[in-house]
Each structure stands twice: as C-alpha cells, then as structure tokens.
Amino acid sequence: MTKTIKWVAVTVVAVLFAFPLYWVVVTAFNTKKGVFSIPPKFTPAFHTSAFLYVLTHSSWLGYMFNTIFISGSTVLLVIITSAMAGYALSDLRFRGAGVVFGAVLAVILLPAQALLIPQYDVALHLHMLNTYWIQIIPFAASTFGVLLFRQFFKTLPRSYWEAARLEGVGHLRYVFRIALPLARPAVVTVALLTFISSWNQFQWPLIMTTSHSVQPIEIALSHYMQTYEANWRKLTSAVLLALAPIVVVFIALQRYIVDGVAGRDSGVNA
Amino acid sequence: MRSRRANVGDDVVPIRRSWWRPSQFSETISAYALLSPALVVFFLFFFVPTGFLVYISFFHWGILSSATQFVGLKNFRTLFAQPLFLRSIETSAYYTIVMIPATVMLALAIAMLLREVVTARRGGVWRAAVFLPHVTPVVATSIIWVWIFNPQFGLANAVLTFLHLPALNWLESVHWALPAVMIDSLWHSLGLYVIVFLAGLANIPRELLEVASLEGASRKHVFRRIILPLLSPTTFFVVILATVNSWQAFSQIYAMTGGPHGGAGGPAFSTTTDSLLTYQTAFIYDHFSLAAAMALILFLIILALTLIQKWVSNRLVFYR
Numbered sequence: 079m080t081k082t083i084k085w086v087a088v089t090v091v092a093v094l095f096a097f098p099l100y101w102v103v104v105t106a107f108n109t110k111k112g113v114f115s116i117p118p119k120f121t122p123a124f125h126t127s128a129f130l131y132v133l134t135h136s137s138w139l140g141y142m143f144n145t146i147f148i149s150g151s152t153v154l155l156v157i158i159t160s161a162m163a164g165y166a167l168s169d170l171r172f173r174g175a176g177v178v179f180g181a182v183l184a185v186i187l188l189p190a191q192a193l194l195i196p197q198y199d200v201a202l203h204l205h206m207l208n209t210y211w212i213q214i215i216p217f218a219a220s221t222f223g224v225l226l227f228r229q230f231f232k233t234l235p236r237s238y239w240e241a242a243r244l245e246g247v248g249h250l251r252y253v254f255r256i257a258l259p260l261a262r263p264a265v266v267t268v269a270l271l272t273f274i275s276s277w278n279q280f281q282w283p284l285i286m287t288t289s290h291s292v293q294p295i296e297i298a299l300s301h302y303m304q305t306y307e308a309n310w311r312k313l314t315s316a317v318l319l320a321l322a323p324i325v326v327v328f329i330a331l332q333r334y335i336v337d338g339v340a341g342r343d344s345g346v347n348a
Numbered sequence: 349m350r351s352r353r354a355n356v357g358d359d360v361v362p363i364r365r366s367w368w369r370p371s372q373f374s375e376t377i378s379a380y381a382l383l384s385p386a387l388v389v390f391f392l393f394f395f396v397p398t399g400f401l402v403y404i405s406f407f408h409w410g411i412l413s414s415a416t417q418f419v420g421l422k423n424f425r426t427l428f429a430q431p432l433f434l435r436s437i438e439t440s441a442y443y444t445i446v447m448i449p450a451t452v453m454l455a456l457a458i459a460m461l462l463r464e465v466v467t468a469r470r471g472g473v474w475r476a477a478v479f480l481p482h483v484t485p486v487v488a489t490s491i492i493w494v495w496i497f498n499p500q501f502g503l504a505n506a507v508l509t510f511l512h513l514p515a516l517n518w519l520e521s522v523h524w525a526l527p528a529v530m531i532d533s534l535w536h537s538l539g540l541y542v543i544v545f546l547a548g549l550a551n552i553p554r555e556l557l558e559v560a561s562l563e564g565a566s567r568k569h570v571f572r573r574i575i576l577p578l579l580s581p582t583t584f585f586v587v588i589l590a591t592v593n594s595w596q597a598f599s600q601i602y603a604m605t606g607g608p609h610g611g612a613g614g615p616a617f618s619t620t621t622d623s624l625l626t627y628q629t630a631f632i633y634d635h636f637s638l639a640a641a642m643a644l645i646l647f648l649i650i651l652a653l654t655l656i657q658k659w660v661s662n663r664l665v666f667y668r
Contacts (some may be wrong), residue, residue, distance in 0.1 A: 092477035097479070098535065101503065102492050116501060163386040172376035172423050178383060185394050189650065191596045191623050192643035195630050196397035204392075219389035238422055249378050251483065278485045280599040285631055296487045302493055304606045312497055320488040328483050332476040335483065339540065340547040 102321060105314040129318065136317055141295040145320070148213045148277040148294060153194035155218035156272045157258075157265060163219070164227025165253045171237055185221045194285060201286055212286045213294070217276060223268045230264040231257055267338035270331060277324050295320045364482035405640040423641035424427055433625065435640065437649070441525070444594040444653075448570065449551040452583060453588040455538050460571075475546070479539035488535060490603035493532040494519065497604075504528075519604060522618040527606050529619060533597060541586050548582030549575070580665040587661075588654055595650050598623045622646050 109125045132138050166172075167179060197216070198207075206212040234257060242252045258265065280296045287293050299316055328335060405423055426435050462474055481489065496503045497518035505515040518528045525620045552575060560570045576583075605619045613620035614626070621627075626646060630639030 080441050084461065084464050090472050092474045095481055095535065095539070096588075098489060098492050098496065099484070101496065102489075105492070105495060114505070128351075159385040159389070162382040166379040166382040170375050170379040170382075172379040174376075175379070178387070179525075181387070181390065181395075185390050188394055188398055189643070189647040191393065191626065191645040192401060192596070195636055195640050195643055196400035197393055198630075199400065199404075200392060200397055208464060215389060216393040219386035224386060229564075246603065249382060249497075274483045280485070280487050281627075282603075285627070296473070296485050296605045299491060300487050300606065302602055303494070303603070308494055310611075313491060314495065318489045319493050320485050324483055325480070328480060329476070333472065336475060336479055336543060338471075339479075340543050 088148050099321065099325070102317050103302040104317045105310055108311060118151075127291055131314040132312055132315040132319060137290070138295070138298070138319060140290070141293065142319060144210075144292060144321075145277060145294040148210060148279075149273055151214045152217050153211075153269050153272045155214065155224050156220050157269060159219045160223030160227050160268060161253055161261075161265075162222045162250075164229075165223075165231055165249070165257060166232040167224065168228045182221050182224050194281070198285060201227050206286075208287045208289055208292060208294050213279070213292070217243040217272075217279075220268070220272060223272070226264050226268055227261065230261045238325060243339070251265075266331075266334050270327070270335050271328070271338055274335070275306070276326065390588060401640055401644060402660070404637055405644045423637050426638060427641055427645070432620070435617065436620050436625040437624045438618060439618070440595055443526060443530065444591060445596065445619060446527075447533065448587060448590050450534060451529070451538065451541055451594075452586055454534065454581070455541035455545055455586065456579075458538065458560060459542045459549060462542065462546060463549050478542050481536050482539040484536070485627040486599040487603045488598045489536060490532055493528070493535075494604055495578050497528045522616050523613060525605060525619050529597075529601050532600050533594075536600065537590075537593065541590065544586055544589075545579070545582060548579050551665070552578045577666040580661070583659040584657070587657055591653050591657065592650055595646070595653070596623055597621065600628065602627075622649075 088271050104120065104122045106129050107122045107124050107126060108119075123148075163182070167175065196315065201207050208216070238256060239252070242256060247256075276297070280300070283294055283297050284300075287297070290298070295316070299313075299320060302316060303313060404523070406421075443492060447668050458478060462478065466472060499505060499515065499517050503516060506517050506614075516524050556574060556578075557570060560574055564571070599620060601619055601624055603612055606612045613624045622642070623646070626639050626642045629635050629642060
C-alpha cells in the first residue's frame, strides 16, 4: 500500500464515521419538501424554521435544563466523593482498607442490566422515584474515579502530607486545598468521562422517572419519535440540540477524552 | 496491604510513631468518614440491590403486594415454558454472535489503518473522528439511523438503489430490523474498541517489527506471526467487552424499534432481545419476580460466556 492509498482509506473511514452526524444537520435545516426528495440532497439548505421552533419551544429547553442540571451535579459529586475516597485509600492507614478496596472494585463486576429491578425497588423505598435525585445520587460515586484519584494521590510527595499533618491541617482541607489542585489531569479525565456517561443516560431515567419536569432530553426524544414519527425536521432539530453540547465538548477536549479512555483498563461503569 | 513509600533521600527505616502523629484509631475514623459518601452510594444502590435480586427471584413478589411467599424455582419453570423467553435468548445470541467478529475485525482493521497515519504529533483528528460517535447520546443518534433506514426516503435505500441493489424494508422487516440495529451499534461503539486496539498496538516493540521486515518477512507474515500473537491480550479484552455490551444492549434497540405505538422489540418480536424482554416484563407488565428471575438467567449467561472465553483464551492468548 502506498502512502496515498492509505490516506484515502483513512479519510474514507473518518468520513463514514462522521457522516450520520452531518446528516442530522442536513435534515434539521432542510425545507419541508427537501426532506422527502428522492434521491436525497447532500448539501444543507440552511432553512432554520424547524430548528428555531424547537429552540423556542419551552418544553425542549426544559428538558435541556434537566439534562444539564443532572449531568453537572453528577460530575461535581463524583469529583468530591472520588477525591475523598481516593485520598483515604492512598494516604491513610486503617483497618479494613483491603476490604473497602475490594468492595469498590466489586461494583464494576455487578451485572448492570440485572440490577435495574431491585434498584427500582430501593428507589421506591427511599421515595426517590421520579426526582432529580434518583438520576444523580446513584451515579455520584464511581469506581473509576476512586481508583484514578488513588493512583494520582500516590504520586504526590509524601512530605506534603507529613507537613500538612505537622501543621495541623485537617484531612478535608488537605484534599481540597492541596491534593486536588495538584491532581488536575485526574480531575479533567474523571469530569469528562462522568459528564459524557451522565449526559447519555437513557434506560435509567426511562425506568426511574415518569414526569416531564425531571426527565432528560433523551427521554423526550424517544417519546417524540414514537408520537410524531413523520416530522423529521423537528425531530432532528431536537436531536441536534441534544448532540451539540457533547460534540462541542468532545471537539474542544478530545485529546483528554481519548487519552483517558485509552489509559483506563476497563471500559465499564465510567 | 500497603507499605510506606519512602521518598528519594529518605533513609528507608521503619517509621516510628512520633508523639505528634495522630493515633491509629483517629486515622481510621477519618478514613471511614472520608470514604462514607462513596461507600453509602455503592452500598445502597449496588450491594443491597444485588442481594435483593437473588431474594426476589425465588419469591412471588409484586411491587405493591406486601404478601411475599417463597416459590422456589417456580419463576424459572414459568420462564422456560414461555416460547417468547426462549426466543429472546435466541435473538440476543444471534445479535451477539454477529457483533463480536464484526467488532473485532473492523476495529482491528481501522486501528491498523490509523496507526499508519496517527503519530504522536499528527493525525489526532482521524482518531477523534472515529471515536466521536461513541460519545454521542445513543437515542439521539439512533433517531438519525431510523431516518437513514427509512424505506421510502432514507439514505440507506438511496445508496442501495444507486448500486443497483434491491431496496430493503429495514426496520419494518422481520429479517432486516436487527441487522439495521447492528449497523447503528457498530457505528456507535467501534470507536472505543479502535482506541483500545491502538493502545495495544502501541505496546508492541517497534524493534521487533523492524527486525522482522529486515529479515525479509512479508507484511502478511509480520501481521500473522508477530502482531496478532502480541495483541492477543487486547483482543481478548475487546471480545469480553463486546460480548457484555452486545448481550446487554438496550437503548439503541429500544429507540430504533419503538415505532409509532411505543412497543419496542418489533416487528413480530424479531428484535425482542433478552434485555428488552426483561425491561418489558418488569416495567410494562409489572411481573417483577419473573423479570428478576430473567435478569438472573441473563447474568448467568453472560458469566458463562465470559468464563468460556477465558478458558479458550488461556489456550490462545500469548502473555509476554
């Protein structure tokens, strides 16, 4: 294979992967008739009426707000709980450390699909069904986050910790004032992967929520498709709304994301 | 569990407890206090439900009825007497058996291609383009695939017609609905496996490959005799991951086969996989015990598949 052929092949592959996303834009900005042209037209018509309708229609913005609120809160909590737990497991010596570490690891081995039914029951008993909390709290702790912070805090010089102890700095202050700012790469990786997995939740809110006021945009999309199947411009405009933030975040920070994925040794339970 | 690390320049001697050090006891208290938020979440939403899953699958238990009675294996007997349940296992198996080789071959081929152009300084764009679908919300992108597979106005049939092939009914056909879902799934997930393979390929020593080609080994030979064996741990990891993800696939199937009436899994149950049937049994028809038994069987199947693969790989995987 010559260099040229390779480049052509790579470009074709990349285009194939990116194409359906481009197709969202083309369909959303098409004219009413243009959507149903045979054969399809491959260039966008920049006809924005459907997209503007979705954008100004309050329900879509409400779903957007829910998604942003749920993802944002989850990321914040995961950073806090993971940093605290990671610190305890890396710097403190206590009885039962081995057991705790094993328990944290065991979470990824549990069958996610099979647990949905008993998890629903737990949520029912905690009176958390159909709230924001049921979509945030269960994901507010992450095995991956705990392990990554533990690894990172282990690389910090032990003398910092000793000095902090000597000066009488409390554990919490040490974690959030000294260790966490030094662990920026770990924070970025955990935040990004948590954000992506939280933004993309579907089955969980489908089961745990019923009212529109707390549901993410993913649920709304699936309802919308099942009711108004033929209105493809509005549907793809809403899809564009759900896609845009994650795509922008990804393009801006793709290096951290891809390296974070390549660096972690398990692809489950982000 | 963990030995004290010594910093450079320290004399490595056992550290004596100085008078200022907090006692072991207070450190334990602090540690558990710091661990408690994460542990409470894990305990409430993961460990308790795990125990509960086993419990309810042996009981007749409704979400609203307080009367639970031990019914032993009755739930399981009921299940295996249901044709739809056996069929859903078949559907899941079909889906998984197609997805695994397709995933491994395509991901490895794309990774080998990308390796040629992605260097430390350039080509990140291509890698990112391949990975991009993996970070998109499944339902959102499944909707665009439903549109692409539209029998009348969709892109898929336009391409087929252009190639002088017969147009297909895709999601409205019993034979082509599941393959349509597979295409969406492959598109969505391949990026992850490509990245995993790239990481595995990066670990193969360059000298080894250079020496081989200097010795006159053909590219095919290098690939078969050096790259594949050294890559086998990565391949094994990808196979396990693809198996678990395929058997548990839910969102894309639900989104693509929902149709206007909301009954996912059609047409004629041809896309009703195990995970879909479990969801419907529990949350549409409220048969919680039955669904729990189903979920348990689902888990055991995945576990068995993983163990079989582990056993096979022990004979095939080459660990350096």
